[in-house]
Amino acid sequence: MESHSEHKNGMKKPPLGSGLKGSAGPKKLTIKNFKAKPRLPQDYEKIAWQKLEEAVSAIHRSSFIRYSLEELYKAVENLCSHKISQTLYDQLKVVCEKHVQRQLDLFSEDSDSEAFLVKLDKQWRDHCQQMVMIRCIFLVLDRTYVLQNSMIPSLWDLGLELFRMHVMSNGSVKDRCVNGLLDLIKRERNRDAVDRSLLRSLISMLSDLQMYHRTFEDKFLDETRKMYAAEGRDRVQEFDVPEYLHYVDRRLREEKERCITYLDQGTQKSLISCVERELISEHVATILQKGLHSLLEQNRLDELKLMYSLLMRVKLGPDSLCTQFNKYAKTIGSNIVCNSEKDSTMVQDLLDFKDKMDTITKSCFAQNQKFVDSLREAFETFINKRQNKPAELIAKYVDLRMRAGNKEASEVELDKILDKIMVVFRFIHGKDVFEAFYKKDLAKRLLVGKSASVDAEKSMLSKLKQECGAHFTGKLEGMFKDMEHSRELMVQYKQHLITQNQTSNIEMGVNILTMGYWPTYNPMDVHLPAEMVKLQEQFRKFYLGRHSGRKLTFQPTLGFCVLKSKFKLGSKELQVSLLQCLVLLLFNEGDSFIYEQIQKATGITNEELRRTLQSLACGKARVLTKIPKGKEINDGDTFTFNNDFKHKLVRIKINQIQMKETVEENTSTTERVFQDRQYQIDAAIVRIMKMRKSLSHTLLVSELFEQLKFPVKPPDMKKRIESLIEREYMERDKDNTNLYHYMA
Known part of the structure; x- marks a missing residue:
């Protein structure tokens, strides 16, 4: 290396090692390669292999190794560095293969299945430990030669391949191993104590040898299917439904635990599916027919929850359970509604039944929307089987609660009861029947002051308004307004009497009822005492003096x-x-x-x-x-x-x-509802025809069904159409009798 630098005056320093005398710089160090590549001593390869072979044999015999692991490791490293890796790998493979072949002779002596499995497990564990030690010695070979050649298995994979080829590929060993494992599992399923560690070890061996799926799993699943198919047929007949459900649940938990403990995790889905098919799918109809009704009847929530969780596992389970649940609800509900002898308790029975079924749906069926909708459909079906009566009895039940509400329940509890009543009320088709009877009973409560709570009355009115609209509660709200106006009027009347100095020994109170809001009451002429007649005339004069053009009629029956x-x-x-x-x-x-x-x-x-x-x-x-x-x-x-x-x-x-x-009042109320329905049908027909001008009979009936809020039969519609034709609101087409025209 050379380094150059400049002085401040621009002169260059001489390069290092330039040989100039008097230079104070360091000397340059030069490193050169060996002139010749080092060679192994003569016969080194042979001697090294003898040491290695002796060490491998000692490992196979589980005996003492004369040489240190460091010396053996160094010998492998030297051989690999001098390109003798392939020869070394081949020699090692031959030694290991011969050893594994000799192991096969050890399995021919044992006839006992479990003893055979124990010996096989020991041989497998020993083989694994031996391969680990051999790999430690030949680690350099594994990390150089094997990694550089993708087609050659690693030393560990070589050990697996040799064991699979020479031990587990032997028909006798393989069959005895698989059959022995299946026998142990069968014994465990029959509650016998078995060595789970042995099962886990051998099944893990099959998985490591890549023999698990094709050699063991298919046969294991087939045996499982046969066992549970036979067991399911016996148990479903032998046990009652709750006992059978707990048996199935236990079996499923056991199989899941089995997968966690010693089976391959990939088997879990197939195994659980097999158990579900044989113990649940094949017996869905029997389970439901044999036990659902009694479980629902006895309100056994834990067993119902278990039944739901089990049936949800299989394809047809949820639909079948939902169908039978719906059928049960309709059967019990119809018995409640159609039994005229128990009319006095019908509404309370319906509320209790609804609470029970809602609890089951929520607690046992996880509030599954399919079950919620099914229960709603069931209630709507059976509650309308008996026309008008449920609506009448619900109105009377509300009246009973409103009269005794504060005596039997607090305001909060009464409001909860009203909420429950509204739930049942929603299922009724003929809500006008409820309105008629409710209005009649409300009138009695208001007029004789028997309402337990004005707040509860107004709360119920609010609920009805929210459910059915303002048109439904208009007259009911008018009744409350009349009572408020009457109270104000009586205050004014008493002040008027004081002003006019008209005193009496009899204190009279009057409620002014608007005729359109209140039920129709038949007038009765009775012989009142003279003082009562005088008081009536005084009030009549006072009232008509304030409200001209009105007619005041006293109702002695109220x-x-x-x-x-x-x-x-x-x-x-x-x-x-x-x-x-x-x-x-x-x-x-x-x-x-x-x-x-x-x-x-x-x-x-x-x-x-x-x-x-x-x-x-x-x-x-x-x-x-x-x-x-x-x-x-x-x-x-x-x-x-x-x-x-x-x-x-x-x-x-x-x-x-x-x-x-009275019976007459009941009949009269029902007749008024019927008459009101006739008017509503007439109004709906005229409204539709006025908008459409011309319409076929089929389309007219179809639109009437959509508009009318109460149940009506086609013959009743036909009668109303004929009546309107007679009254010249509409006419038939001259050429087509099924076509109607509106007459303006």
């Missing part, structure tokens, strides 16, 4: 009173209906009257009077005595004031039988 009555044991306050009040006031004029006298004096209709007298003389609080005794009221019966009446309370509420629903 009124109620508080009477102060004197008995031998003290005074009581009787909370009664207006009709009951008229009957009791009659006894101020005498102690005893016959039925006909009472009817003539009060003017109450025959049917109403019988119910009224029944409540006064045959109920729990008997302020009248009936002769002859009995629950039925007949012509000629005599009624006497019961002066000996006693009760622990001062204010006593006497049952208002006239406010309870």
Whole structure:
């Protein structure tokens, strides 16, 4: 190397080693190659190989090696550096191959399967250890010659190839090995204790030798299939369904653990699939038919969850389970809805059944949307099997809850109950039936002040509005507005009486009901006392003075009173209906009257009077005595004031039988719903025809089905079409009787 630099004055320094005398620079060091390549001593290759061969033989015999590993390693390195690698590799292969061939003779003596496997495992482990030690000595050969020749296997791969070729390719050894392994696995499946480490080691050997899949796995899976096919057929008949489900679950867990413990991981998918096919897929129908109904009936959530998880593993399992789940829901639901003897508990039974099925869907079926939709379809189907009745009973159930809500539940609990009712309400097709009965019951609650909670009433109204729209709750909201206006009006009326100095011993309250909002009540002309008539006229004059052009009609059947009555044991306050009040006031004029006298004096209709007298003389609080005794009221019966009446309370509420629903009221409500439906059908037909001008019968019926919110039959539609044709709203085409034209 030469280095050049310049002085500041621009003169160059002489190069190093230039030979100039007096130079103070360092001397240049020159390194030269050997003149001749070093050669191995004579016979070195032969001597070295003898040492190496002796060492390899000692390793095979598991005996002492005379030479140090460093000396042997150096000999291999020297041979490789002098291009003798191929010869060395070939010589080593021959020595190892002869040793492996000799191992085959060791397996001919043993007849016991497990002893054979133990010996084979020992030979395999020894072979692996020997190859590791041999590779340590011949490491240079493995890292130079083998790496440079891709077609030549490494020393480790050479050891595997020799063992596979000379030991495991032998038919007898291979078959005994595979059959022995299968026998051990079979014993383990039968709960016998086996050496898992032996299984793991030999299966790992087959995998290392690349013999696992073609030699062992196919046969193992075939044996597994046969075993579980036979076992499944026996167990599904022998066990009940819960026991069989737990058996299948246990088998699946065992096989999964088996894959983790000693089988090749690639086998897991095929193995689990095989078990699922033989223990689940083949028996889906039997499992469902034999056990699903009882599991659902007994509400066995753990077993249902297990059934779901198992059936979800196989192709047809989810659909089959969903179908049977739907069938069960329809069967039980139909029994609840169609059993007229249990109408009194129908709604509560439906709510309980819905809660139960929702819990099962959520807890056991993972809220699977397919099952949720199936359950919804089932409820919608069976709840409408019995036309109108479920809607009526749901309305009555709401009435019951609204009357007793705060007594049986808190506001929060009542709201939760209403939410559950709304869930069932959504399934009803004839929501107008519910509206009619709900409106009738709401009117009673508002008029007699029996609603447990105004907030709960308005909450229910809000839920109905959200579900069905403002048109559905318009009249119901109007009823609440009437009650609020009435309260305000009564405050004004009392102020008016004070101003006019019109005082009375009787305090009267009036509710003004808008006719279109409230149910229709049949008027009844009764004979009111003069003071009551006077009070009515005073209020009529006050009201009509403020609202001209209106008609005011009093409804005595909706009124109620508080009477102060004197008995031998003290005074009581009787909370009664207006009709009951008229009957009791009659006894101020005498102690005893016959039925006909009472009817003539009060003017109450025959049917109403019988119910009224029944409540006064045959109920729990008997302020009248009936002769002859009995629950039925007949012509000629005599009624006497019961002066000996006693009760622990001062204010006593006497049952208002006239406010309870009668068969006639029920029929009347149903008929009103039917009539309203006729009007809605007529309006829908006219609306469609007015827009379309001309339409075929088929298309008209199709559009009606889409627009109408209640169930209707084609014959009913046809009758309404005929009626509109007669009233000249529409006409038939002269040439085509199935074509209609709108008549403006």
